[in-house]
Structure formats: C-alpha cells, structure tokens
Amino acid sequence: MGRYVARRLLQMIPVFLGTVTIIFFMTRMLPGDPAAAMWGDKAADPAQLAAFKHQMGLDVSKWQQYLNYMGDLFTGDFGTTMTGRKVTDLIGESFPVTIRLALLAFAFELIVGVAIGLFAGLRRGKAFDKSTLVLTLLLISIPVPVLGFIFQNVFAIQLGWITPTVQSSTNLGQLILPAIVLGSISLAYVARLTRTSIAENLKADYMRTAVAKGLPKRKVIGTHLLRNSMIPVVTFLGTDLGALMGGAIVTEGIFNVQGVGNALYHAIGRSEGATVSGFVVVLVLVYLFASLLVDLLYAVLDPRIRYA
Amino acid sequence: MRGASQAKWVVAAVAVALAATACGSGGSSGSSNGAANAQGTFSYQSTEPQNPLQPANAMEVGGGRIIKTLFKGLVDYDPSNGELRNQVADKIETTDAQNYTVTLKSGWTFHDGTPVTAKSFVDAWNWSANTKNNQINSDWFSDIQGYKDVHPEEGDPTAATMSGLKVVDDTHFTIALNGPVSYFEYKLGYTAFSPLPEVFFTDPAKYGQSPIGNGPYKFVSWEHNKAVTVAAYDKYAGVDKPKNGGIVFKNYSQAEGAYKDLVSDNLDVLDQVDPSDLASYKTDLGDRAVDQAQGAIQSISFSLYADDWKPENLAKVRQGLSMAIDRDTITKTVLNGSRQPANSWVAPGAMGYKDNTCGDACKYDPAKAKQLVTEGGGVPGNKITVLYNADGGHKEWVDAVCNSIRQATGVECVGDPKPDFKSSRDLIKNKKVDGLMRTGWVQDYPLNANYLRDVFGTGAAANDAGYSSPEFDKLAAEADKATSVKETADLYQKAEEQLAKDMPAIPLWYYKTTAGYSKNVQNVKYDSFGDPVFTQVEVKQK
Numbered sequence: 001m002g003r004y005v006a007r008r009l010l011q012m013i014p015v016f017l018g019t020v021t022i023i024f025f026m027t028r029m030l031p032g033d034p035a036a037a038m039w040g041d042k043a044a045d046p047a048q049l050a051a052f053k054h055q056m057g058l059d060v061s062k063w064q065q066y067l068n069y070m071g072d073l074f075t076g077d078f079g080t081t082m083t084g085r086k087v088t089d090l091i092g093e094s095f096p097v098t099i100r101l102a103l104l105a106f107a108f109e110l111i112v113g114v115a116i117g118l119f120a121g122l123r124r125g126k127a128f129d130k131s132t133l134v135l136t137l138l139l140i141s142i143p144v145p146v147l148g149f150i151f152q153n154v155f156a157i158q159l160g161w162i163t164p165t166v167q168s169s170t171n172l173g174q175l176i177l178p179a180i181v182l183g184s185i186s187l188a189y190v191a192r193l194t195r196t197s198i199a200e201n202l203k204a205d206y207m208r209t210a211v212a213k214g215l216p217k218r219k220v221i222g223t224h225l226l227r228n229s230m231i232p233v234v235t236f237l238g239t240d241l242g243a244l245m246g247g248a249i250v251t252e253g254i255f256n257v258q259g260v261g262n263a264l265y266h267a268i269g270r271s272e273g274a275t276v277s278g279f280v281v282v283l284v285l286v287y288l289f290a291s292l293l294v295d296l297l298y299a300v301l302d303p304r305i306r307y308a
Numbered sequence: 309m310r311g312a313s314q315a316k317w318v319v320a321a322v323a324v325a326l327a328a329t330a331c332g333s334g335g336s337s338g339s340s341n342g343a344a345n346a347q348g349t350f351s352y353q354s355t356e357p358q359n360p361l362q363p364a365n366a367m368e369v370g371g372g373r374i375i376k377t378l379f380k381g382l383v384d385y386d387p388s389n390g391e392l393r394n395q396v397a398d399k400i401e402t403t404d405a406q407n408y409t410v411t412l413k414s415g416w417t418f419h420d421g422t423p424v425t426a427k428s429f430v431d432a433w434n435w436s437a438n439t440k441n442n443q444i445n446s447d448w449f450s451d452i453q454g455y456k457d458v459h460p461e462e463g464d465p466t467a468a469t470m471s472g473l474k475v476v477d478d479t480h481f482t483i484a485l486n487g488p489v490s491y492f493e494y495k496l497g498y499t500a501f502s503p504l505p506e507v508f509f510t511d512p513a514k515y516g517q518s519p520i521g522n523g524p525y526k527f528v529s530w531e532h533n534k535a536v537t538v539a540a541y542d543k544y545a546g547v548d549k550p551k552n553g554g555i556v557f558k559n560y561s562q563a564e565g566a567y568k569d570l571v572s573d574n575l576d577v578l579d580q581v582d583p584s585d586l587a588s589y590k591t592d593l594g595d596r597a598v599d600q601a602q603g604a605i606q607s608i609s610f611s612l613y614a615d616d617w618k619p620e621n622l623a624k625v626r627q628g629l630s631m632a633i634d635r636d637t638i639t640k641t642v643l644n645g646s647r648q649p650a651n652s653w654v655a656p657g658a659m660g661y662k663d664n665t666c667g668d669a670c671k672y673d674p675a676k677a678k679q680l681v682t683e684g685g686g687v688p689g690n691k692i693t694v695l696y697n698a699d700g701g702h703k704e705w706v707d708a709v710c711n712s713i714r715q716a717t718g719v720e721c722v723g724d725p726k727p728d729f730k731s732s733r734d735l736i737k738n739k740k741v742d743g744l745m746r747t748g749w750v751q752d753y754p755l756n757a758n759y760l761r762d763v764f765g766t767g768a769a770a771n772d773a774g775y776s777s778p779e780f781d782k783l784a785a786e787a788d789k790a791t792s793v794k795e796t797a798d799l800y801q802k803a804e805e806q807l808a809k810d811m812p813a814i815p816l817w818y819y820k821t822t823a824g825y826s827k828n829v830q831n832v833k834y835d836s837f838g839d840p841v842f843t844q845v846e847v848k849q850k
Contacts, residue, residue: 038358038444039367045447047461051439083359084513093532152568164568165560169534256565258533266356266561 001299004307008295012288020073023280024066027273034058034082034271056082069274073281079274081267087278090263095282097169098259101252102244104175105183110237113187117194117233118226124199132195136188148181148254165256178255182248186240193236197229204228230301238294242287246280342830347553348847349539350576350829352840353566354557356533360516363502364436364443369579369839372499374536374557377842378521379502380546382410382429383493387835387844390603390659390754392494392793395546396424396503396522398479400496405488405791412479416545418505419526426481428503428522434458434469435509436500445500451492453484490788490796494659494755524550524843534559550843551831570826576847577832577840578823583701586644586822593824601648601656603751603836604819605759608694608709611741612812613774616688625687626811627669628680632716633709634672639817642708647817653759653807655818657836660756660797665804666815674716681717691720696746697732698725706746709816736772747772747813754836756800757787764807775812 035052036044053059057068072079078087120132139147155177156164166174201207202225210220249261260279267275298305357371363379366372382397394400398411416424435441437449438458449455453472458465472484485492495501503522508515519527524546525538539554558575560566563582569575571592581589590597610617610626635649652665668676681687694710696702703725710721724743726732736745749770752758761784762768766776780803787799807813823840825832831846 047439047459048442048444048446050462051442055442089532157568157572160572163574164572165565165574167574253562254565256560256562258559258561262561263533 001307005292005296008292012292015288016284019284020070020277020281021066023277023284024069024273025062027271027276027280028062028065030268030271030273030276034273037270038082052082056080069277078278078281081275082270082272087275090275091278091282094259094263097257098245098248098252098261100170100172101175101179101182101248101257101259102241104172104179105186105244106237106241108179109183109187109190109240113190114194114226114230114233117191118198118221120191121195121198121202121229122221124195124202129195132191136191139184139188144181144185144250145254147184148178148251151177151181152254165254169258175257178251178257181254182244182251186236186244189236190233193233194229197232198225201225201229227301231298234294234297234301238290238297239287241290242283245286246283343849344551344830344846345553345849346551348849349554349556350552350845350847351535351556351558352577352842353560353563353570353575353579354536355561356559357530357536359444360513361519361527361530362436362443362508362512362516363432363504363521364445364448364500365516366499367444373839374538375499375502375519375521376523376839377525377538377555378519378523378527379499380521380523381499381501381503382412382496384497385754385835387833387841390657390836392497392659393547397496400493402791405490405492405789406485408483408485408492409476410481410483413545414479416522417543418503418522419520419541420505420507422505422507423478424503424522425478426475427478428505429501430469430473430475430481431509432502432504433473435504435512437470438468439465441512443500445498448495448498448500451485451489451495453486455486488789490790491753491755491757491793494753494757494793497753524548525554528554548841548843552843552845552847555842570824573826573828576826576829577845578825580838581822581824583644583646586646589822589824596824596826598821598823598825598832598834599645600821600834601836602819602821602838603655603657603754604749605650605653605655606647606746606748606816606819607650607653607813608744608816609747609773609813610744610811611739611774612776613739614742616742619685622684623810624680624684626684626814628677628684628717629687629692629713629719630666630669630811630814631671631673631680632677632713632719633814633816634712635670635817636672638705638708638712642704643817646820646822648820650815650817653764653804653813653815654756655751655759655836658751658754658756658759659793660800662756662801662804665801666808669808669811670815672712677716678718681719687717687719690718691722693722693724693743694746695724695726695732695735695741695743697727697729699728702746705816739774745772750819751836755793756797756804757784760784760800760803760807761788764812773812775810777806777810777812780806780810 035049035056035058057065069079080086081090116132120129123129152164155161162177166178168174206224210224245260248259249265252259252261253265264276264279299307354373355370357374358368359365359371361371361375363375366375380395382395382400383392384395385391386393396412396416398413400408400410402408412426418424433449436443437446437455439446446459452470454467454470457467458470460466474482476482505520507520517530524541524544526541528537528539530536536557537554540550540552563580564584566575566578567582567585570578612618639645639647639649651670652662654661694706696706703723706723710723713719713721726735735741749759749763763770764775764780765771765784766781783799783803783806787796787803790796790799821834821838823834829845829847831844833841833844835841
C-alpha cells in the first residue's frame with residue numbers, strides 16, 4: 001500500500017510538469033496584449049507600455065518567460081498580476097470561498113443523491129423509481145444558469161427568504177442556495193449511478209450468500225450492497241470535486257460569489273497569463289490528489305481490490 | 309453652453325413631472341422624499357479596482373470612481389451642466405493660454421491633517437508623469453514643459469521633475485506648457501491631476517492599498533474582491549460637502565446580480581442596468597429609474613482615405629445615407645431605448661454642446677435621402693459594408709441601420725463583422741477599411757473640443773475616417789488660441805458646422821445612463837460620465 005502511494009506520488013511529477021507547461025503556453029497564446037489591455041479601449045502610451053512590459057517581464061522571449069516562470073514556481077512564487085498583486089494572494093482569497101461552496105455542493109449531492117439512488121434501486125420499477133428517473137432527467141437537461149435564475153426569482157425576489165446574491169462569501173448559510181444549484185446536475189448523475197449499481201448488485205452472488213446466512217436486512221444493504229455499489233459513484237465524485245471547484249464560473253457569476261470561477265473569468269478576460277496558470281496549477285493539484293484518493297478508496301470499498 | 313443649460317431644464321422638468329405622477333398615483337412605491345439621515349451610508353454597484361488606488365493610476369471605472377470620491381483637484385466639473393468650477397484653486401490665471409499661475413485656497417487639508425499646498429500638487433504631478441512609476445495616466449501630463457525629460461519616448465527618464473512646474477510659495481505655483489492649450493484648465497478636472505500628501509512618497513505601493521486624499525470622503529477599508537468603504541470627511545473644504553455618511557463600493561462581477569439586489573433593496577445605487585433587464589426596469593423601479601444622456605456617442609465613419617470615398621463631391625451621398633437611417637425607431641426597438649438619437653457630433657452635457665448641428669441630415673427622410681444619393685452620383689458599386697466588432701453586441705443595430713439604408717435608398721448594405729474588438733481596431737487604425745465602420749467616442753472631459761479636435765482634426769489619434777479639412781483645422785487652431793474656455797467652446801461650435809457640410813462620420817446616437825436606486829436613498833443624480841453624484845445622495849431616515 002505504502003509503495004503504491006509512493007509510486008503514484010512520483011507519477012504525479014511528470015503529469016504536473018506537463019500540464020503546467022501546456023497551460024503556460026496556452027495562456028500566453030490568448031489573443032490580446034495583457035499590458036495594453038490595462039488601457040481598455042484607449043490607445044496606450046508607448047513609453048509607459050514598454051515600461052510596464054519590462055516590469056512584468058513580458059519583454060523577453062516566450063521561452064525565457066517560461067524558464068523564469070518555472071524557476072519562480074518551485075520557490076513558491078506564482079508571479080504577480082498586471083497590477084502588481086501577488087497571484088498567491090489572489091489564490092489565498094478565492095480558494096477558501098470556493099472550497100466552502102464546493103464542499104457544500106459535494107455534501108448535498110453525496111447525501112441526497114445516494115439516498116435517492118438507494119431507494120430507487122431497491123424499489124426498481126415502482127413509482128418512486130420512475131419519478132426519480134423523470135426528476136433527474138429534468139435536472140440534467142436544465143442548464144445551470146436557468147436553474148440559478150429560477151431559484152433567485154422564487155426564493156429571493158418572490159418569497160424573500162434570502163438575498164438574491166451572496167452578501168458575504170464567508171457566510172455558510174448564504175452559500176447553501178448556490179451550492180444546491182451548483183450540485184444539482186451532479187446530484188442527478190449520482191442518483192442515477194447509485195440506482196443502476198444497486199439494482200445490478202441486488203442479483204449478485206454475495207448478496208444471495210448474505211441473505212442465506214440470515215444477516216439482518218440492515219446489514220445486508222448497508223455493508224454488502226451499498227459498499228460494493230459505491231465504486232462507480234466514488235469514481236464520479238472524485239473527478240466531480242475538481243469540476244465543482246474549477247467549473248463554478250456560471251454559478252459564482254449569478255450569485256456574485258467571489259471565488260475561483262470569478263477570478264478565472266476576469267483573468268481570462270484580461271488575458272492575464274500569470275493569474276490563469278497560477279489558478280490552474282492549483283486546480284491540477286486538486287485533481288491529482290482527488291484521483292489518488294478515489295483509487296485508494298476502491299481498496300477500502302471492495303476487499304477484492306489490492307494494491308501492492 | 310446655452311444648449312446644455314436647456315437640457316438641464318428639460319431633465320428637471322421631466323423629473324418634476326415624474327414626481328408629480330407618482331404622487332398622483334398614491335405614492336405607494338415609497339418614493340416620496342423623506343427626512344435624510346446625514347450619517348447614513350449607502351452601497352453602490354462597483355467592480356474590484358484593478359490597480360493600487362493612486363490618482364494617476366485609475367483608468368477603469370472600478371478604481372476611477374473610488375479615486376473621484378477620495379481626491380479633489382484644482383477644479384472639477386459641475387455635475388449638472390459640465391461647467392468648470394474651482395475647488396482647491398482660488399484662481400487660475402493666464403494671458404497666453406500657455407503660462408498659468410495657480411493660486412490655492414487655504415484651509416484644505418488631507419485626511420491625515422496635513423495641509424494641501426502648492427508642493428502637494430507639483431510633487432504629485434512630477435511623480436505621476438515619470439515613466440518609472442508606471443502610472444497608467446502618465447501621458448495626461450504631456451502638455452507640460454519638460455514632460456519629455458521625465459517621460460521620454462524611449463529609455464529611462466533623464467530628470468525627476470518637469471521644468472514647466474514651479475512652486476512659488478505655499479499657495480502659488482506656475483505651469484508652463486509646450487504650446488497654447490486654451491482648455492488646459494478643463495483637463496485639470498481629471499483625477500490624474502490630484503494632489504498627494506507627503507506620506508505618499510515614503511511608500512507609494514503601501515499607500516495605494518490605503519490612500520489618504522483630500523476629497524469629500526476618506527478611505528476606511530478595502531476588502532479585496534468584496535468591497536471598498538469610504539466615510540465622509542468632516543473637514544472637507546470643497547463646495548460639494550457630502551450629504552451622507554459614507555459609501556460602500558460593493559463588488560459585483562455581473563450586472564444581473566446587482567440589479568436583483570437593487571430591486572430587493574439589498575443594494576442602494578446602481579451603476580448600469582444589465583441588458584436583459586432593460587425592457588422592464590422602468591416598470592420595476594417606477595420613478596426610481598434613471599434614464600439620461602451620457603458623454604459618449606456612437607457613429608459610423610467613412611473610410612475617406614479609400615479610393616472609392618476620396619472624391620470630394622460625395623458629401624451629398626454621405627448626407628443622403630445619414631438621412632436614410634431611422635434613428636428614432638432603431639433606438640426604441642432594437643436598442644430597447646438604451647440610446648438617445650443624435651443630431652450633433654457632441655454629446656449633451658458637455659460644455660459647448662449645441663443641439664441639432666447636424667440639421668436635416670440627421671432627420672429621417674427616405675425620399676430626400678434617395679434624391680441626395682442620386683444627385684451625388686450614387687454610392688460606388690451601389691453597395692456599402694459596415695465594419696464592426698462582433699464581440700460588443702453591435703450586430704443587431706448594424707443590421708437595422710443597413711436595413712434602413714437599403715429600404716430608403718436602394719443601396720445594398722451589409723454588416724462586416726470582425727471577431728473581436730482588437731482585430732477590428734487594428735484594421736481601422738491601420739486605415740485598411742474600404743467603406744463604413746463603427747466608431748464611437750467617450751469623452752475624456754466634458755468639453756466639445758474633446759469630441760471635435762481629438763476625433764476630426766487632421767492626424768488626430770482617433771481620426772478613424774482620415775478626415776482632413778483645412779477649414780476645420782483652421783477653426784480648431786483659432787479656438788485653441790482663445791484665452792478663455794468659453795471662447796474656445798464657442799469657436800469649436802463653428803468648426804462643428806464644417807462637419808455638417810462634409811459629413812465624415814454619421815452621428816447615430818448618444819449613450820445613456822440607464823440606472824436606478826433603492827427605496828433607502830433619494831436625490832440620486834448622475835453626471836455626464838454616468839457616475840452618480842455621490843456627495844448629493846441622501847440616505848432616508850429609518
């Protein structure tokens with residue numbers, strides 16, 4: 001087990017370097033000059049523009065910029081924005097907000113999704129199962145912005161339970177609604193995956209054995225059925241955690257949450273390579289560790305899986 | 309000038325009429341004026357400032373508006389009519405429009421208690437103009453003698469100060485310019501010309517995170533990505549003392565969210581209504597909806613440098629095309645009333661604005677339009693294209709304008725979209741357009757010279773049409789030599805008449821401030837830059 005983890009951690013290094021390299025060159029190829037963009041629609045003063053570029057290290061070749069960037073990265077320096085703020089400061093401000101939002105959404109889709117899927121799978125073909133299929137189909141087909149606007153109008157404007165946008169991104173209570181919107185589509189997938197997996201495993205040999213042994217129903221479902229059925233769900237949830245953190249651009253925009261999605265959106269709009277690659281580097285790390293965690297969970301869930 | 313004050317009266321009359329109808333209908337919307345709480349604070353829809361809060365470093369609106377409340381320069385613009393008024397300056401004297409003597413009022417202090425002196429201005433300008441200090445608005449000082457020494461076209465500065473600025477004593481300093489610029493005083497109203505306290509120079513970067521100014525509001529806090537808070541400064545010496553206790557500049561990444569917060573009274577003053585709510589905002593907000601002209605104009609220009617458009621006798625054709633555009637209908641339908649039809653090249657609210665300088669050529673008259681186009685010899689190839697950038701929401705109105713031209717004159721007209729602003733701008737800047745192009749102008753300062761000389765003068769940076777008229781240039785040069793701003797503005801009105809004859813660009817419409825405010829505040833007015841007049845906002849007593 002320990003050797004497996006060590007090997008996986010070592011494998012992360014080339015993956016990490018590769019993605020950072022690709023991201024670096026992709027962001028630097030974004031159209032538009034980030035220094036000139038500071039002047040907006042107006043013509044930039046050439047002398048000042050040159051001074052800016054020199055200060056930002058943009059007046060050397062792309063390869064030299066790449067070497068400088070990688071060198072700085074290993075000393076923990078993610079560079080600065082065009083306006084002189086440290087990218088690490090930006091990351092420090094927005095990641096805690098997004099982590100809160102993503103974890104709330106994650107908890108919502110995990111608890112509600114698995115519960116719905118479990119009941120639907122156990123009562124396959126019954127009314128609850130059928131209505132679950134309709135409901136999840138509906139959730140999958142409604143685009144997130146539409147869902148967000150509906151929630152905003154119903155709960156904030158008409159019922160007045162909450163404010164239309166999040167007034168303080170550090171307030172967990174205010175993040176609940178955006179989290180539900182953010183987690184809703186994944187919720188539908190989790191419910192459907194759980195349902196199918198449960199329904200299939202009901203017919204498995206070990207289930208028959210467990211029932212034949214005379215185990216109480218609670219234990220049959222809880223320990224044997226649910227645990228084994230979780231493998232495809234865990235696979236999905238593992239990658240989804242990364243997607244929730246990086247892909248909340250739309251939800252964060254609607255509810256004015258100042259998290260990673262918003263920061264990325266603005267940075268791309270201003271073609272700020274350093275900010276975009278800094279954020280993506282952190283997201284890559286999140287993905288890598290989430291997938292390692294998923295693989296380790298397999299062994300916990302299914303005793304037949306062993307890592308050496 | 310005269311036109312501007314008329315416009316003001318029209319706005320006032322409309323406001324009165326609106327207030328009257330609101331009272332008549334029972335006034336249930338809570339719009340009636342109540343007692344104001346002088347200590348009350350209000351929130352405003354803003355965006356995260358892109359740069360440290362230093363006066364010459366704010367070009368985008370997020371930081372620019374905050375700087376405007378924290379600093380006050382020698383002069384500023386009266387928000388109601390765009391006229392210049394003295395603030396820190398007691399008087400600014402000149403005899404030749406090139407050498408100025410500035411006398412300061414005493415009694416002005418920075419928020420840290422230190423006095424505002426002549427040195428505060430001169431040091432601030434020298435620092436801001438210096439290339440090394442990386443201030444975005446550093447080229448605003450280019451009129452001043454010695455600018456080239458602190459801001460050479462290439463390489464490092466050779467001096468730390470501009471030779472044109474001299475401190476005489478605490479309350480006097482002189483400015484020498486490279487040449488006569490009669491409306492230099494007007495430029496001085498821009499925030500880049502604000503004074504800076506001595507503490508600034510010890511650590512400009514740190515200062516940029518918690519600035520100390522001399523304006524109506526003092527800085528309280530800057531929570532990154534969330535809000536900037538300012539509070540009224542009780543020792544403020546200007547004419548526009550705040551009628552409220554302070555402002556919270558709340559960061560919104562999307563206008564839709566801000567609008568919803570405003571409707572539910574979680575936000576007090578709006579910057580701009582988002583496009584998707586334009587159709588309904590007047591019914592949502594009632595008399596709390598704001599709709600007035602802004603200092604910006606949209607037009608389409610001709611590529612006068614291209615062979616097809618060079619012949620001088622084509623002026624009639626250009627006038628005919630202008631007449632073929634149904635501005636009223638397009639602004640009402642396609643643009644949802646978010647623009648106001650233009651009939652001059654200067655937007656209302658700017659000093660020197662004159663109504664209807666375009667005359668009949670900007671009135672929709674399809675029959676006359678067709679006649680003029682035919683008389684002028686017709687359009688080359690009987691087909692025109694209108695170049696625009698596809699990323700700015702221009703497609704709808706360009707198509708509408710083309711339809712209007714096609715139906716009125718029979719000239720084939722199609723839009724020519726380029727993927728983004730930058731690529732369309734490159735073509736226009738390098739004079740590679742053959743036909744018509746979308747052009748626009750946002751005022752730097754509310755004076756007609758800014759709309760005319762900087763856009764239509766021969767060789768001007770924003771002269772996208774490549775227009776070059778000896779008559780226009782002559783009138784503009786005369787206007788620049790005038791010794792008072794008033795005279796300059798009057799002379800520029802004469803130059804504007806030349807544009808009506810040549811029609812190098814067709815004025816389409818002025819931008820409008822479409823905004824609103826919550827039930828918690830009253831007396832919210834907007835200036836020609838589209839900014840609310842922050843100091844006049846009154847917070848209602850709860």
